[in-house]
Amino acid sequence: MEALRVEGLSKDFGGVHAVHHVSFNVEIGERLVIIGPNGAGKTTLFNLINGQLSPTAGRIYFLGQDITEMTTHRRAHLGQARSFQIINLFLNLSVLDNTLLSLHGTKRSRLQMFRSMKSYGNLLSNAQESLEAAALWEKRDELVKNLSYGEQRRIEIALSLASKPKLLMLDEPSSGLTRDEGSEIIALIRNLGPTITVLIVDHDMDLVFGVAERIIVLHYGQIISNGKPEEIRVDPKVREIYMGAEECIDRARAD
Amino acid sequence: MANAKSEPIHRTLQGQLIRLSPFIVGAVILFLLPAFLPAYVQTIWTKFLIFAIFATSFDLIYGHAGLLSLGHAAFFGAGGYVVGVLLLHYEISSFWICAPLGVIVASAIAAVFGFISLRVSGMYFLLVTFALAQLLYSIAWNWLWLNSPGMQGIAGIARPDLGIPSFRWTPIYFYYFVLIIFVLCFYLVYRIMNSPFGCSLRGIRESELRMESLGYNTWFHKYIVFIVTGAFAGIAGVLFAYFNRLISPVHLAVGTSFLPMCMVIIGGTGTLLGPVIGAMVIVFVEYFSSLFTPERWPLILGGLFVAVIMYSRGGIMVYLSEIWKRIGTHYGSTQS
Numbered sequence: 001m002e003a004l005r006v007e008g009l010s011k012d013f014g015g016v017h018a019v020h021h022v023s024f025n026v027e028i029g030e031r032l033v034i035i036g037p038n039g040a041g042k043t044t045l046f047n048l049i050n051g052q053l054s055p056t057a058g059r060i061y062f063l064g065q066d067i068t069e070m071t072t073h074r075r076a077h078l079g080q081a082r083s084f085q086i087i088n089l090f091l092n093l094s095v096l097d098n099t100l101l102s103l104h105g106t107k108r109s110r111l112q113m114f115r116s117m118k119s120y121g122n123l124l125s126n127a128q129e130s131l132e133a134a135a136l137w138e139k140r141d142e143l144v145k146n147l148s149y150g151e152q153r154r155i156e157i158a159l160s161l162a163s164k165p166k167l168l169m170l171d172e173p174s175s176g177l178t179r180d181e182g183s184e185i186i187a188l189i190r191n192l193g194p195t196i197t198v199l200i201v202d203h204d205m206d207l208v209f210g211v212a213e214r215i216i217v218l219h220y221g222q223i224i225s226n227g228k229p230e231e232i233r234v235d236p237k238v239r240e241i242y243m244g245a246e247e248c249i250d251r252a253r254a255d
Numbered sequence: 256m257a258n259a260k261s262e263p264i265h266r267t268l269q270g271q272l273i274r275l276s277p278f279i280v281g282a283v284i285l286f287l288l289p290a291f292l293p294a295y296v297q298t299i300w301t302k303f304l305i306f307a308i309f310a311t312s313f314d315l316i317y318g319h320a321g322l323l324s325l326g327h328a329a330f331f332g333a334g335g336y337v338v339g340v341l342l343l344h345y346e347i348s349s350f351w352i353c354a355p356l357g358v359i360v361a362s363a364i365a366a367v368f369g370f371i372s373l374r375v376s377g378m379y380f381l382l383v384t385f386a387l388a389q390l391l392y393s394i395a396w397n398w399l400w401l402n403s404p405g406m407q408g409i410a411g412i413a414r415p416d417l418g419i420p421s422f423r424w425t426p427i428y429f430y431y432f433v434l435i436i437f438v439l440c441f442y443l444v445y446r447i448m449n450s451p452f453g454c455s456l457r458g459i460r461e462s463e464l465r466m467e468s469l470g471y472n473t474w475f476h477k478y479i480v481f482i483v484t485g486a487f488a489g490i491a492g493v494l495f496a497y498f499n500r501l502i503s504p505v506h507l508a509v510g511t512s513f514l515p516m517c518m519v520i521i522g523g524t525g526t527l528l529g530p531v532i533g534a535m536v537i538v539f540v541e542y543f544s545s546l547f548t549p550e551r552w553p554l555i556l557g558g559l560f561v562a563v564i565m566y567s568r569g570g571i572m573v574y575l576s577e578i579w580k581r582i583g584t585h586y587g588s589t590q591s
Contacts, residue, residue, distance in 0.1 A: 071472070076467075080468075081469075092461055093461060105466075110455055110470070112450055113446070113452045113453070114446045115451075117453075117454050163470070
């Protein structure tokens, strides 16, 4: 069963084809990683799938439903959740409020005006669960802006996971993290259940080859390769555009 | 903090008392002190409470949702004009008709204005709300139906008719009447602030993009809070018309919109008590300056505003809560 299908998706900014005729699909429970050099259109693709941008052409299907014209918040109700490349949290709110906001987002209670937000027992225990998983429960009353960068990254992911989404989209989850913190994220993604589909954009090769079941390589807005990690590793085209730079550096060092 | 996990300290009776003590002290002052003051000073307290409602409503949209509106007086004035028009043309002075109608009209205007102004954000939102309020101002200025014969505005508004036989208003009765409505509004805003909806407003202020991707229709939340604050401003306007006995186009215009903004910024944005303290400071400083140098009031207000912005960015409430925290930790009872 497929979770997401993208057909001929394009997005132009003026004359620039940020995303150009991209088509692929993702099976339920699959871990798909999108890689590509800077400016390849990875984040634009994420913004199209999650609805922050609307495409110039093409269609997007989520769980069999055409969501091309759908607003971001309705996509969230269908089960999409995303994290952001640049940290995008409620900095002046407490860690617990951040998590509770995420949990109320897809419930009817988000419009409740006269009941205390902390009086929803089951949501509070869900929040405790996801904050304990991120080792942040002790810091629940701290303002997010007072946390370290690594902790904020963990909240980014905890927020997108809290509402138990069907499709989790992580935009560079390991950017700016130390190697240890990075491997914590890898472990976290690996431990997600089989019902949750994961779409990741990242540069960190440990993470890419650590979690990917399939890799899509994007270059100037187009898919140039789509396959299993071992296929991508040996694909000459990919080596040329993506890892070639590293080889040049290696060669330069050798000289 | 060893036992913090098993029993959150702020849940204990002592912690609860310390947490609530500003409210208890405030309530005691508001309920008892004015009774022992001269009648004229009682009216100043009444004015303070009316503006506290107005400022609290403004804080809900500015401090919480982060929307800076420069047309908040439109709803305040609309509430006042409902009282005036009902008296002038229909000779209705019953509070039980005027007040609900004032609130309904104010929120209806907010529903229309919000629909127009929430299409844009930031500076443009400020300009559109400003323009819409000025539109009401010029309507009130030019439409004879909205003016008592031979003057601008509607004069001769009496204290509200509560329908109680042989009841006579005195300044202190009116004060307590306004106080009851203030407490009611304050409680409602308190409930809204702590609700999921209230928190969603703060989320929108912090990151609208993230709220959208969490499943919130942020436009709808902003629209709802725009109408809710319109309703609260309407109540304040109704009370103000009874208090001032005159409602004029000025009460719809930018000068009146500016007042709750000053109060909220001076008192502290996004806090429950901040707008009340801001209203208190402005109303009482205006009163004292009118005793000594009536014509220099705008200068004093401007100086006060600059001083607060320069030396206490978060408003007076930041100082007070800092002091409060220190007292709390001194007695070892508030959590972190």
